[in-house]
Amino acid sequence: MPELPEVETMVRGIREAVVGSQIREFQKCRCACKPISMKPGFKSIQKKVLNRTVISARRLAKRVILDLDNEHSFVIEPRMTGLMLLSDPPDREHLRLEWQLQKGRTRTSLWFWDRRGLGTVQLLKKSELDLVLGPQKLGPDALTLTLKDLEQRCHRTSRAIKVALLDQKLVAGIGNLYASEILHLSRIHPERPANELSQAELKALHQATRKILKAAIRYEGSTLGDGTYRNALNKSGGYQNHHRVYSRAGEHCQTCQGAEIVRIVQAQRSTFYCPCCQVKNSL
CATH class of the missing domain: 1.10.8.50 (Helicase, Ruva Protein; domain 3)
Known part of the structure; x- marks a missing residue:
């Protein structure tokens, strides 16, 4: 867990709030648990995403993809217990990351919550995304498989x-x-x-x-x-x-x-x- 239906539900749940929004802040939440895996690393990701706009939110297999306007994409893999949330996290102690988003005058927080800490977050260029999660790595999506x-x-x-x-x-x-x-x-x-x-x-x-x-x-x-x-x-x-x-x-x-x-x-x-x-x- 989560599998395709759960990740698709996450994407549909956040899409309206995040697409077209500018990333005003991207920050780690205070969490005493083992850190989640991030590539290339938090500081490097932060520099590349501040003030960038989310142009699409989509699912790729069991991953949430947030495409930005600088040809980079967040690749969020929830794995066992990861969640993408817009409100009311199950608890505060397992919040890992926060995106503070702004669309017009509306400000929204998007959180990544992960109790077991097995989820991963990557920021990849389009060419890297195609290499890491392209047809050589993933088969056809189960919903579009002929x-x-x-x-x-x-x-x-x-x-x-x-x-x-x-x-x-x-x-x-x-x-x-x-x-x-x-x-x-x-x-x-x-x-x-x-x-x-x-x-x-x-x-x-x-x-x-x-x-x-x-x-x-x-x-x-x-x-x-x-x-x-x-x-x-x-x-x-x-x-x-x-x-x-x-x-x-x-x-x-x-x-x-x-x-x-x-x-x-x-x-x-x-x-x-x-x-x-x-x-x-x-x-």
Whole structure:
């Protein structure tokens, strides 16, 4: 967490406030926790961004991108517990950075909050951004991935399909939570080798990917039991109420109303599935 839907929600939540705004101040917040990773370094970033204007706010995979009018971009990767906030942070002790923005007579603060401190902030030139996060590093975005692309990429790997979906070079934006939900809707067992999926299964997988991610965005992401993920206004997401398998081990499947959800570990990550809806043999 956060995955594509949560980061997309962050971007949509801050876009109106930040685009067209001038960065009047960029500063570290008082925080006794371990500092987050910043490149090239706070002072260097500060010199390059003061009085620059934010010309766009967008998502790239699981990252928030703030493009500036000097061909530099902030690349903010929330990772486990990072949030982009416009108001009411969960607490003050984990605030990391503040952008003081001005648009006309309106002044706004944008904060980066991170409880565990695993998030990263970079300032990259356009050429650097293309190199670091271009097609050689990231696969197609999960929301724009075509069926043909999915077929080609799955046919290249014999890894379990759940593990393959977490590979950001194969498809960008899907994480552990949504991979389990997507595979359940697709009725595909998570241990099936990606290159053995049939044409019908790949079509179902492609359709489920778009359906699950769009629904999660509509509900502004998933706030799990620890309550960490919040939208830009510090409100909970709502898609956790629609999870069918994720973190439901031992519960009866909501789809078939019979079998119990099973938890297994793949690539050191928890996977949840229904053994009745998602049989291991191919179609």
